[in-house]
Every structure is written in structure tokens, then in C-alpha cells.
Amino acid sequence: MSPKAAKAAAKPAEKPAAPNPVSGPVSGPVSGxxxxxxxxxxxxxxxxxxGSDEMAVRRQIVDRLxxxxxxxxxLCRTRLEEGVFKGRACASALxxxxxxxxxxxxxxxxxxxxxxxxxxxxERLAVVAVGGYGRGTMAPGSDVDLLFLLPxxxxxxxxxxxxxxxxxxxxxxxxxxHATRSVDESVRLSKEDxxxxxxxxxxxxxxGEHKLFEELEExxxxxxxxxxAVEFVEAKLAEQDERHERSGRSxxxxxxxxxxxxxxxxxxxxxxxxxxxxxxxxxxxxLAKVGIFTRQEFNALVxxxxxxxxxxxxxxxxxxxxxxxxxxxxxxxxSRVLGYQGHGGLKGVERFMKHYFLVAKDVGDLTRILCxxxxxxxxxxxxxxxxxxxxxxxxxxxxxxxxxxxxxxVTSDDFFEKDPVNLIRLFHVAQEHGLLIHPDALKLVTxxxxxxxxxxxxxxxxxxxxxxxxxxxxxxxxxxRKMNEVGLLGKFVTDFGRIVALMQFNMYxxxxxxxxxxxxxxxxxxxxxxxxxxxxxxxxxxxxxINNRNVLYAAMFxxxxxxxxxxxxxxxxxxxxxxxxxxxxxxxxxxxTVAWLVxxxxxxxxxxxxRDLSDPKTxxxxxxxxxxxxRLKLLEILTEADIRAVGPGTWNGWKSQLLRQxxxxxxxxxxxxxxxxxKQRIDQSKAELEKALGDWPKTRREKYFGRxxxxxxxxxxxxxxxxxxxxxxxxxDNGLAVIARPDPKSDATEVTLYAQDHPGxxxxxxxxxxxxxTEILEAKIFTTRDGMALDTLWVHDAEMGAISEPRRLKSLExxxxxxxxxxxxxxxxxxxxxxxxxxxxxxxxxxxxxxDNQGSDEFTLIEVNGLDxxxxxxxxxxxxxxxxxxxxxxQVATFGERAVDVFYVKDLVGHKVTNTNKLKAVERxxxxxxxxxxxxxxxxxxxxxxxxx
Numbered sequence: 001m002s003p004k005a006a007k008a009a010a011k012p013a014e015k016p017a018a019p020n021p022v023s024g025p026v027s028g029p030v031s032g033x034x035x036x037x038x039x040x041x042x043x044x045x046x047x048x049x050x051g052s053d054e055m056a057v058r059r060q061i062v063d064r065l066x067x068x069x070x071x072x073x074x075l076c077r078t079r080l081e082e083g084v085f086k087g088r089a090c091a092s093a094l095x096x097x098x099x100x101x102x103x104x105x106x107x108x109x110x111x112x113x114x115x116x117x118x119x120x121x122x123e124r125l126a127v128v129a130v131g132g133y134g135r136g137t138m139a140p141g142s143d144v145d146l147l148f149l150l151p152x153x154x155x156x157x158x159x160x161x162x163x164x165x166x167x168x169x170x171x172x173x174x175x176x177x178h179a180t181r182s183v184d185e186s187v188r189l190s191k192e193d194x195x196x197x198x199x200x201x202x203x204x205x206x207x208g209e210h211k212l213f214e215e216l217e218e219x220x221x222x223x224x225x226x227x228x229a230v231e232f233v234e235a236k237l238a239e240q241d242e243r244h245e246r247s248g249r250s251x252x253x254x255x256x257x258x259x260x261x262x263x264x265x266x267x268x269x270x271x272x273x274x275x276x277x278x279x280x281x282x283x284x285x286x287l288a289k290v291g292i293f294t295r296q297e298f299n300a301l302v303x304x305x306x307x308x309x310x311x312x313x314x315x316x317x318x319x320x321x322x323x324x325x326x327x328x329x330x331x332x333x334x335s336r337v338l339g340y341q342g343h344g345g346l347k348g349v350e351r352f353m354k355h356y357f358l359v360a361k362d363v364g365d366l367t368r369i370l371c372x373x374x375x376x377x378x379x380x381x382x383x384x385x386x387x388x389x390x391x392x393x394x395x396x397x398x399x400x401x402x403x404x405x406x407x408x409x410v411t412s413d414d415f416f417e418k419d420p421v422n423l424i425r426l427f428h429v430a431q432e433h434g435l436l437i438h439p440d441a442l443k444l445v446t447x448x449x450x451x452x453x454x455x456x457x458x459x460x461x462x463x464x465x466x467x468x469x470x471x472x473x474x475x476x477x478x479x480x481r482k483m484n485e486v487g488l489l490g491k492f493v494t495d496f497g498r499i500v501a502l503m504q505f506n507m508y509x510x511x512x513x514x515x516x517x518x519x520x521x522x523x524x525x526x527x528x529x530x531x532x533x534x535x536x537x538x539x540x541x542x543x544x545x546i547n548n549r550n551v552l553y554a555a556m557f558x559x560x561x562x563x564x565x566x567x568x569x570x571x572x573x574x575x576x577x578x579x580x581x582x583x584x585x586x587x588x589x590x591x592x593t594v595a596w597l598v599x600x601x602x603x604x605x606x607x608x609x610x611r612d613l614s615d616p617k618t619x620x621x622x623x624x625x626x627x628x629x630x631r632l633k634l635l636e637i638l639t640e641a642d643i644r645a646v647g648p649g650t651w652n653g654w655k656s657q658l659l660r661q662x663x664x665x666x667x668x669x670x671x672x673x674x675x676x677x678x679k680q681r682i683d684q685s686k687a688e689l690e691k692a693l694g695d696w697p698k699t700r701r702e703k704y705f706g707r708x709x710x711x712x713x714x715x716x717x718x719x720x721x722x723x724x725x726x727x728x729x730x731x732x733d734n735g736l737a738v739i740a741r742p743d744p745k746s747d748a749t750e751v752t753l754y755a756q757d758h759p760g761x762x763x764x765x766x767x768x769x770x771x772x773x774t775e776i777l778e779a780k781i782f783t784t785r786d787g788m789a790l791d792t793l794w795v796h797d798a799e800m801g802a803i804s805e806p807r808r809l810k811s812l813e814x815x816x817x818x819x820x821x822x823x824x825x826x827x828x829x830x831x832x833x834x835x836x837x838x839x840x841x842x843x844x845x846x847x848x849x850x851x852d853n854q855g856s857d858e859f860t861l862i863e864v865n866g867l868d869x870x871x872x873x874x875x876x877x878x879x880x881x882x883x884x885x886x887x888x889x890x891q892v893a894t895f896g897e898r899a900v901d902v903f904y905v906k907d908l909v910g911h912k913v914t915n916t917n918k919l920k921a922v923e924r925x926x927x928x929x930x931x932x933x934x935x936x937x938x939x940x941x942x943x944x945x946x947x948x949x
Contacts, residue, residue: 035068044104047064062168073097077314088309091309091313101172106207109165125150129146129203130199141321142316143177145176146177147180149181149183149213158180225277232274243260254328254353258326262360264308267367303359335352350503350564365486400415401429408436421456423456424465445486446487467554478522499517500514511646524638524641536656539641550586554581560573561573574596577595600635601638604635604636608661612856617857619665639659643655656745658778682714686705688721709782723752724754727752740809740812741809749812751793751813753816753820755820763881768824771815772812775894778793849865851863851919860906860914863901867898868894875929880903
């Protein structure tokens, strides 16, 4: 057969599929085609005409179609990377490529495998794209959703044809969602199942009997959609809420889901589903024509859809799978190929993610506008008498605003132009009276942002209202969040505008900077109301004792407002506070306190997690910084709320215990309510233990008390002292005891070792815990006067919780004993457990070592910073042992991917480390220990593979 004849034979029975754009035409002269459908069909038919056996032809077809997909996708990727394609054009080209494969396969199968000379009415079918594929756009890893549409019943011819096509598509490795139904069945099932209804709503004809598709469309809107708009809209919005709940309520999660997350593609799809269902739109281009969006709003939708398609397509290309979550490990490469570079103190990846979150915000704004339009139209449908009665009920004015059906709104389109202060007053009135703000009013706020100029920012009344909003007892987070959503907050406080949608590329912070601040304000309000008393007992108690709550709310609003700048954000934030607080009407004393809190908002957390709180010098230095009991209260409350607002799981009992201890110890140093001198506290601890050991003979008690140094009595409570005493007494015969017990108050497991002291013991103890798969939080190390070591580690499991099951506790104790006895080598056990997560590998942290001889009167402090990994503490402590240093105590902290460990050390004769050469050696060897040994091994393994090859 000649090529011309082949093409004629391959001609579809009806008109071919046409693209069904989601977000309007792509700007620019771009040729979207990446496949020649006619040529492909001719090739497939040529395979059959060569006379080969059926299986050989099938293999040739699969190979050719696989090559077509591979070449087409590669071309789409190249055009996307080079900027020839925008995101929407790439997604359309990928869908067209799939169209080409399916239509060519159908034409070949009907021409050569299952030809019918004179088909009966039953021997017809239409191949229809439904669901996501039906929109005429798809990502590289998207499912291929097909409906094989029958006239009224299945025939052997139709069944064989569908089966043949599906097996070929499966051989190509495609994920095919498929159904074979008649028009009647499709209509009936659409009425019963909302998922099927939505998929058919997006149906797009591909090939076959076009009349069947036309009948389906007509029947769908006549028999299914008509009169059920309210039901459909409610179902889609409820589905959207449920989806947001699954993927994280906030659109500002730093590892967002581009498809299903809040502000992602599915929200755009939901908007079009609703509009198409109600208005029977053929294309999203008609969204502006029917009055749902203005042209400007529609253009924002087009830009958002373009951007999200570019991100999703490239995400699939880079990962080689249908990955929808923009995880840390992929963000740097994704931002690079999409052309983002570092600028203005922000990394390229941070600029990319900021763009993403701004787009997600736009999608949220557009969703709100759509819901407003639909609600207004629904109200107009109500009977006249009902509208009249509602109008009577809603006639209520508050400070010039009108309450419309329980929602605050404005009286005219020029309301804000007459008095720009009303932009702030709108939210103040809504907050004070517990009213929702009408969507029309919010839309007008967005369109009036040009009125927010220096005059409004300097207006005394506007600033008074804003401070009252910020420090209100009536849910300030909710009001500030709404102000942020419409863009007013960042316009009125321009420094806040700089951090809107700003992410920090690390694993510690779960939200963007603006989202973190708003959540922190909300948590602060919950603590004040007593709603978090169980988890924040100290902060709840202290809130009732502070003198000025306004300074606390202002400091919380400003504590991270300078993120993303080249300079230290705490110092820069303090400068902002000194300018903004007077503008808000705060006095000099208040301004000074706010600025101090902002500048030092990280100090209490750092001291609690990185310093030995039993060291008198630690408490003395911290007290000198804080200077007053009032500041101590404010800083403690601020610190708790700040940590909790970082993200789920960042606040736990362990941090609560550390901050509580630091607060009470510092309060005592400053002569507060807990004032009691060091000697009195030691004597009190001994007296309480002596009372608890009343059944011990006096000589045994005296001998026991003589074993411990003063620092021991200050480091534990009486219950722990009693456990230690009983453990030491019971271990007298064999000189070794290991006890692991859960500590519910701290969400950790306390592991205590009592053994004959010798150099390197603590390192082996830490290695044993790492080998058992635990993460170490803190260590307290004591050597008794008779040469025994009493070391305690607090650990948690991979889920950041206490190990509490008896079986796991016993296994942990047994692993420690085996490591100490030499039956298990800690480094080998740690390596066998080593499973590096790819999201951690995305980060690069330069190892740093800081040595401080001023932070303690007795010890040299060594602080190490580096990328966290299993067994890191073991590697560090083993290095310290080989350097000839003894560890007095250790504070272990992890902030996302960053490990910060602090060791209190002495040399072998019990002195601080002061020799310059020795200090240089300590720094050099610890930096080497911080390097990841697995990273070092990878290049060598790669070389070995290449040599073997």
C-alpha cells in the first residue's frame, strides 16, 4: 500500500479531537504539536501490510508507540526548559501527544485488526477522554482516563477492540483509567456518583462515532445537570475542604502539593467544574464573558494555571514519576531549571517558592470571588417576599458600615476613597462585633489598595485601630489573616509585605514567614484565653501576671518580620520595631521592650536547648541579659508560642521542661518568687532524698550522699534521685546497670547507665543508643567520688516520641549492654541502620565549631553545627575522647536538618582547654567528624563501579 493510500485508510470515521484549553490560549507564536498523527497511523498500518505474524506486528506497534511517547515527551521537556513552551502549552502538547497515540491505535485497529465492512448500529463506539485527560491537558505522569462509549449494548466486536487497545496501552506502561458504558448507563451512573458525574463533565471526544458523544453531552446537561447545580456546588466545595484537610490546611506549607494542596491545580479545576456545570461553558475563556471574573481576574487565573502547569510538568520530568509534592530535595533543581536565581538576600529556590505561594494566594482569592458570585445569584433566585423580609432584617448600620445578612459591608463603591482609614476600620468593626466581612467588601478592599499610601500609614487613628486589632482579645489571628489575604496587611505594614509568601529553605520551618507570624499570634491568643493550659502551663500562668499585653502581641508580630534579609533578622527586626511601635502609638518604654524582645526572641530557646542549666555561669549570664522578672515572663511566653508556631511536632514536653527549668532557675538568680541560694537547694535536695530513703540504715545513707558532687544534686528532682539510689544499690554486685523508662512529661525516654568509669564510656553509650535507632536529646554525665559513671541520656524514636512499649525498652537496654560488652560494634550497627532521606540530602550545611572559655567557670564549651545524621553524637564524642578530653555534660539539639551539639569539656587533669595549638586541633578534628562518612564513600563507590565497568 502506498503512503497516500495508507493515510486514506487511516482517516478517522469522524472529526478528530480538538484541544479543550483550561486557561485560555497561550501567548506567543508557539507550535504546540509534538507528533504527526497521520504519519504515525500510516506507519502502524505499514507494519501490518508487511505480512508479519500478529505477535510481531504487536511488538512493532508497542515499540513504535513507546518511541513516539518518549520522543514527544523529551521534546516537550526541552521546549519547557528553553522557555519555548509555557506550562499550559506543555500540558496541552503532552495531551495532544497522547491523543495521537490513542487515535492512531484506534484507526489502525479498526482498519487492520477488527475491520467491519458494513457496521451495524451496534458496531459503533466513541473513544472519549474524561477526567483530567478530558481537559486537554496532562502532566508527563498523569493517568489516561478513557470512556469507551457504546450505542446501547456491548458487542463482540466492541469488546475485542476495547480489549486490544487497553492491552497495547498497558504494554506502553501507561496508567489507564477506563470504563465501557452506553449513553444510558453513563447518564444513570452520573446521577448516582459525583465522581463519575465530574469526569463526564470534562468529557472530550477523541475518535470514533461522534454522534454518540454529542448524544452524551446533550443528555448529560439535560437529564443530569439541570436543576442540580446547588447539589453539585456543595459537593465540590465539601470535597475541596476534605482535600485541603488531607494535604494540610494551609496553602503556605513549605513542601506543598502542586495538584491537591490548597491553592493548587485542583482548586482551579474545581472553579471550572462549578462554572461549566452551571453555565454549560465550553471553554474557561468564557469565565470572563459570563461575568464571573473581570478581565484582570481572568488574566490572573491564566497566569496561575500557566505557572502551576510548568511546575507540575517539570516536577514529573525531574522525578520520572507522577510526583505532586514539591519536596525539599527537588526544590533546588526545580527552581534552577525554571530559571530562578538568587537575588536580594534570597536564594533562587526561595524566590521560586515565594512565587509559588503568591500564585497559591491568587488561586484562593479567585475561589472566594467565584463563591461570592454564586451566592449572590442564588440569593436572587429566592422568591420576592423572602428577599423583602431579609432586607427588613438586615437594615443595621455600624460606624457607617452596613450589616447585610449578618455580614459587614460598605454602602458604596467609593466608600474607601472618601476615607481610606475605613480600610482598617472595616476589619476593626468586624472583629469587635464578631461579624464576617461580605465578599463584595473584601473585593473592594483589594481594588482599593492603591489608597494605602504614606498618609494612611502615618494616620494616628488608623494606627490606633490596627494596634487594637493586633492585640484584641477577639481572635486577632483571624482578622489579621483576612487582612493579609486581601493584601492590606502588607500594604499598611510594608515590612510585613516583604515576607509575604517568603519560605526559608530548611526542614525546621513548616510554613512561610508570614504564615508563621499569623499562627504565632493565634497561639499567643489561645494561651492567654487558657485554651492551651495542658500543653503550656507555665506560659498560661505567666500571662496573667504580665503588666502590658500589648508589647507581647507587638513583639510576636514583629519577631520574624526581617527574615530574608542579608543582615541578622533579630537585629534588623529590632530596628523595625523602634520605628513601627511609636507609629502605632506605643510609648518609649513599650517600644524599648518590644525591640528587646524581638532582638532576643531566640535567646531563651538557645540557652535552654544548648547550655547546661545546672551550671551557675549559664544562669548568671542569662539573668544579666534579661535584667528584669517582667522581661523574663514576656520572653518565656513569646518563646513557647514561637516554637509551637513553627509547625506540628516542634513543641513537645521536652522543650517545655527545659524552658520551665530555665525560667525558675533564672527567676531565683534575679531574686524572684523562686529565690533560694545554691547551698540551700543542695541541702534541700539531700533532705528530701534522705526522707525518701527512710528504710536505709543511717551508715548506708551517709555513704551514698558522700558519693556525689554538688552539681548532681542540682540536676535532678527527688524522684530521680531516689531511682538512682535504688539502681546503684542493686548494681553493687556486678557494677553495671542500664535502665530505660519513658518520661511522659517530656515526650522522651530516659536511659540511665551506671558503670565503672573509663575514657570513652560516654561515646560508647551514645553509640549504643544510636545503634538502637534512637535520637538523643540531652545528656547529663556524672562521675561519683568512688570512680563510677552515672550517665543519663534522654532519647526519642524516629516519630519524635517516647519509647514506652516494654518490648522496645527491653531491646534498647539489651543493645546498650551488647555494645558496652563489645558484642556489637556501634559504628557497624549505626551504618546498617543508615537510611539517608533524600529530602535531607538537598541541604548543605558547612560544619562549624565554636569554642568558648567564658561561658562556664569550670568547663570549656564546644559548640558544633552541622548536617544531622544517624550516629553523629557518637562520632563527635569518640573524637573528643581521642583528643584526650573528658565530657562533663552535653546538650543535643536538632533544628530540622541542622544538628547543634554543645559539650562541656575539661582536659585530662581537670582544667579548661586553653592551649592555642590544642584548640586548633580540637576544631580541626571535630570538623572532620561532622563530615558525612556516607558522602565520602559515594564518590569511591562510583569510581569502583566505573572501574568494574
